[in-house]
Amino acid sequence: MPQVKLLNIPASENFDFSGFLADPSNVRDWNIQGLPADSFSTENGVMVTRGRRWPLMIDPQGQAVRWIKNMEAKSGLKVMSLSASDMVRQLESAVQFGRPVLLADIMEEIDPVLEPLLAKAFIRRNNQLLVKIGDKEVDFSPEFKLYITTKLSNPNYTPEVSTKAMIVNFAVKESGLEAQLLNTVVKNERPDLDKQKNDLVVKVAAGKRTQLELEDTILHLLSTAPGSMLDNVELIETLDQSKTTW
Numbered sequence: 001m002p003q004v005k006l007l008n009i010p011a012s013e014n015f016d017f018s019g020f021l022a023d024p025s026n027v028r029d030w031n032i033q034g035l036p037a038d039s040f041s042t043e044n045g046v047m048v049t050r051g052r053r054w055p056l057m058i059d060p061q062g063q064a065v066r067w068i069k070n071m072e073a074k075s076g077l078k079v080m081s082l083s084a085s086d087m088v089r090q091l092e093s094a095v096q097f098g099r100p101v102l103l104a105d106i107m108e109e110i111d112p113v114l115e116p117l118l119a120k121a122f123i124r125r126n127n128q129l130l131v132k133i134g135d136k137e138v139d140f141s142p143e144f145k146l147y148i149t150t151k152l153s154n155p156n157y158t159p160e161v162s163t164k165a166m167i168v169n170f171a172v173k174e175s176g177l178e179a180q181l182l183n184t185v186v187k188n189e190r191p192d193l194d195k196q197k198n199d200l201v202v203k204v205a206a207g208k209r210t211q212l213e214l215e216d217t218i219l220h221l222l223s224t225a226p227g228s229m230l231d232n233v234e235l236i237e238t239l240d241q242s243k244t245t246w
Helices: 002-006 017-021 024-032 039-050 063-071 087-097 112-118 174-189 191-224 233-245
Strands: 055-058 078-080 101-103 122-125 128-133 136-139 146-150 166-169
Touching: 017 039, 024 039, 024 063, 024 191, 039 055, 039 063, 039 166, 063 101, 063 146, 078 087, 087 101, 087 112, 087 128, 087 136, 112 128, 174 191, 191 233
Parallel strands: 055 146, 055 166, 078 101, 101 146
Antiparallel strands: 122 128, 128 136
């Protein structure tokens, strides 16, 4: 922000990166799924979920792996290793059927087989979207997601890798570690309070999501309502429901 002010670029006084790019209800869901609640981790979560390139996460403590596994569990996440003998076959299947893939614990070199996928070098043929994996062209599903993690704390990736993937550092910072240690102490010393906090987070997240859905519905109904709004039964019922929710 100091640089923004120095250049006289108009900006909100209390601008927050994660608050601008992430929905609060999504952030609460991430916390429930295991992403630490400190601001640094939240910013990492925004980059992983909103970035255009596949994320390559520096994750020496394994926090990103736990979060990704919980977040994508219902989507049929495939956890793979570059050393697995059937890695290419599993990857082809995931790309074709739109299942998320977690490529865990890579080192500083990435298999050349992954380069077209990492670079999103898609091939358009008629109405098909294809990507080359090894010697085979595979149908690419838009639902496919690729997550890559490494346990190396200070890896040195080549420009070919760093320009194709988005490197996100999940290594724990001091402020984040303090918050996480506090959560661990509360969980062990007062499990009742920890459960109460988690239940409250779930309820607040559900309430925020419902509020946003009602706001969108009301705006849509107001913009498309024909004639008098007083005659629109659906709009009136939605407004009544919003009063109960808020």
